[in-house]
Amino acid sequence: xxxxxxxxxxxxxxxxxxxxxxxxxxxxxxxxxxxxxxxxxxxxxxxxxxxxxxxxxxxxxxxxxxxxxxxxxxxxxxxxxxxxxxxxxxxxxxxxxxxxxxxxxxxxxxxxxxxxxxxxxxxxxxxxxxxxxxxxxxxxxxxxxxxxxxxxxxxxxxxxxxxxxxxxxxxxxxxxxxxxxxxxxxxxxxxxxxxxxxxxxxxxxxxxxxxxxxxxxxxxxxxxxxxxxxxxxxxxxxxxxxxxxxxxxxxxxxxxxxxxxxxxxxxxxxxxxxxx
Numbered sequence: 001x002x003x004x005x006x007x008x009x010x011x012x013x014x015x016x017x018x019x020x021x022x023x024x025x026x027x028x029x030x031x032x033x034x035x036x037x038x039x040x041x042x043x044x045x046x047x048x049x050x051x052x053x054x055x056x057x058x059x060x061x062x063x064x065x066x067x068x069x070x071x072x073x074x075x076x077x078x079x080x081x082x083x084x085x086x087x088x089x090x091x092x093x094x095x096x097x098x099x100x101x102x103x104x105x106x107x108x109x110x111x112x113x114x115x116x117x118x119x120x121x122x123x124x125x126x127x128x129x130x131x132x133x134x135x136x137x138x139x140x141x142x143x144x145x146x147x148x149x150x151x152x153x154x155x156x157x158x159x160x161x162x163x164x165x166x167x168x169x170x171x172x173x174x175x176x177x178x179x180x181x182x183x184x185x186x187x188x189x190x191x192x193x194x195x196x197x198x199x200x201x202x203x204x205x206x207x208x209x210x211x212x213x214x215x216x217x218x219x220x221x222x223x224x225x226x227x228x229x230x231x232x233x234x235x236x237x238x239x240x241x242x243x244x245x246x247x248x249x250x251x252x253x254x255x256x257x258x259x260x261x262x263x264x265x266x267x268x269x270x271x272x273x274x275x276x
Contacts, residue, residue, distance in 0.1 A: 007069070008071075
């Protein structure tokens with residue numbers, strides 16, 4: 001049996017899920033949280049469904065051992081490729097970001113662009129979710145494989161990053177989109193650059209905002225809303241704890257205490273340059 005004062009677990013491949021964590025702080029300040037970044041196996045967006053499913057199961061097993069009451073996949077790639085499978089395998093409530101983002105986008109737009117990892121784009125998870133809600137909506141999905149690496153290396157405001165963003169957004173602008181979905185939780189960190197390249201009429205949907213609203217409703221239905229003051233957030237990573245802390249402090253507003261935990265090694269681990 002879960003009790004209302006247990007933590008909520010969130011996970012992502014890196015710092016992207018901090019956009020969801022910040023929304024948790026804003027919308028559900030009474031909840032105690034645990035955040036895991038699988039940075040040793042980042043990026044997820046170039047991996048196969050089998051790999052992602054393997055990673056997600058390992059993370060879920062670990063989080064269940066930490067006695068959390070709910071798990072939020074603060075990762076679009078995991079949500080696209082693994083959510084439906086693991087929901088049938090685990091009894092704990094598990095939420096993904098895609099459906100919440102799709103519902104929010106359909107409320108405001110009819111010509112919707114989605115920028116995401118290659119794996120999420122290939123899955124067409126957003127297109128399917130959007131068109132199930134409104135079949136008349138047009139959807140264009142663009143993979144942005146370089147974004148996650150740039151964000152994890154803290155290259156947010158360079159001219160190089162802006163040029164890459166312009167290249168990715170161009171086909172969406174040519175199709176005259178009225179709405180853009182961040183189909184990867186990392187991408188909110190590039191908002192200043194992305195917003196500067198979009199016409200003011202284009203509305204941006206950040207699924208991070210909407211998944212937290214969905215989580216709040218789910219906890220209320222289950223009678224699991226916290227009734228105490230929150231405990232300090234626990235941070236865990238599979239990669240470098242120092243690198244994660246250095247990058248994340250600018251978005252958290254404080255320098256987090258981060259614990260490194262081992263996960264199964266992958267033959268395709270991406271090694272990032274250290275942050276100066």
